[in-house]
Amino acid sequence: MVALQQALMIRPLTPLGTHSLRFFYTGSYGVMTFPEFVGVVMVDEVEVIYCDSSIGGAEPKQDWMRKLIKDDPEHMDWYSNECHTSHNTFKTTTEILMQSFNQTGGVHIYQRMFGCEWDDETAEVNGYDQYGYDGEDFIEFDLKTETWIAPTPQAVTTKHKWDNDRAGLFYIKNYLTQVCPEWLKKYVNYGRSSLLRTALPSVSLLQKTPSSPVSCHATGFYPDRAMMFWRKDGEELDEDVDQGEILPNHDGTFQMSVDLKSPAPGDWERYECVFQLSGVKEDIIKRLDKAGIRTNRGQAGITVIRAASALFLFASCITGVFIWRRRKGEEQMFYS
Template structure:
């Protein structure tokens, strides 16, 4: 049986590969979470927030200048998203109620999530799609687009898998959305927002070190698009040991930042010249290579404030993402292309009717 990672892994493989674009929708429904909307959905084009809706406003809200212009020219598009927001909200809240009853759970904090979308290669025309559900931060069930069947990662979800496998019309609906409707929307959004979504911006790259004994961090900020890779290499060969890769974060201006740390505790000063940091931006031929040179490392040893800028930039970027979209996926993080476990187990079943409108179509 194929794994969930096999099905939804397409969303991470885009990093480092040129010419692939994505449209993704993230849903989070919660119960007993104070001071937080109990339903949030966000759409992203190439990881850039397209629009947002939650159970407080109950109205879809565009988040980019080009998406606002799109709504002005086509008000029905906004109405369509708003209707989908309301319908999914009611269905997903019912899901949590059903799962709590099935698992005999108390009125504690519970999270039900869904992520679905598509990727399109504008060179080959290849389209891939994914649908995945999670409960309390763990994988629950995912759709296999090739076989039009569902994958259950745990025995508790097998009943739901069989229910949904038998619902052929619903599975065909998912196929249509993932292979037809979603790519059509993606192409439309790329055309409308091409001045920003299809731009290329190169980063500034710095070497940072907190103390002389700390790892050296190669930090790149201000690049676009997010499809980028950064790594350390020695004598021209990529390093995998003593290296720690950070996540790609969103900056306040819509660009991205990332870092990769190198532990030099076992490296002699004479060997430093053999190391270099490489930044690769998808679709760009030439890489940015930064030699490991002690004279160019920025450090706060004996000073204050020098290393705070990248950190602040990351915090601002995270806060922006929180305000725009991460509120919709605050439990979901990339962990083998799945959901991160919390303090609750997987579900045993789910109401198949809840995905009748699940594709936002």
């Protein structure tokens, strides 16, 4: 299981044809320049709702979400209430966690990442629910076994308590497999003109020095549901290849790279880089050709782009998210 903080900083690759609804929220303690609570809702890696404890409410971030709210005004009221309620819950929970870890001060971060994915071709649905504390996994829900996994001793008591709450387990499973996918489908329907658009990338071959790996870099594509790989003699390569993560650009598009260890001089014509984008039938193929490789300054420039994108992604992810609770009058999902 990957640490939650790492999972937030490096966006997971979404399979082709799959839509995602992800909730991130972050509670902080001892960080004077950052709100105590920040929440973000993302659809297909696009921010659609934002809130934090300093503004005291929720804000739509996309035109289609504003239209949805206009059609259903109670939708935003619900989100604003969630922001306020989650702030209070996170504040109390952080204090409990500090006691469990024998901490009396310092800087601490409590996070939750949960949501669902829906394949619009196969109708397959998948859900997940993870908690993290100070950059380490704290507890995670196993949807298959309907039990909680506790990787740290401090989470064992919480695991037993939540495992014994059959009503709570039923609610979480129902939310991840039924409610969340229905909301996701609704969001995709409202935002289809934006979310389902396609933008093809520019693809370049980059190499820092003659002995460095050759990097195939694609930038400016949308959506993020894309794949890129190297082929030799028409066969996809698994060895001598370093697959990079998909990173966001500041204009809402994405970029990614896949590196190939420098091949033997006589073999170059046998290699090609292939880019595939969800919703686009034809692949973009870039054949390995020395004359088309950008070196030194081009590679340095792309390094700066990657670094800037990583910082942008981190800034977005550290904002945290909303908790989808039971309706008013019912028990909350986080049990202290």
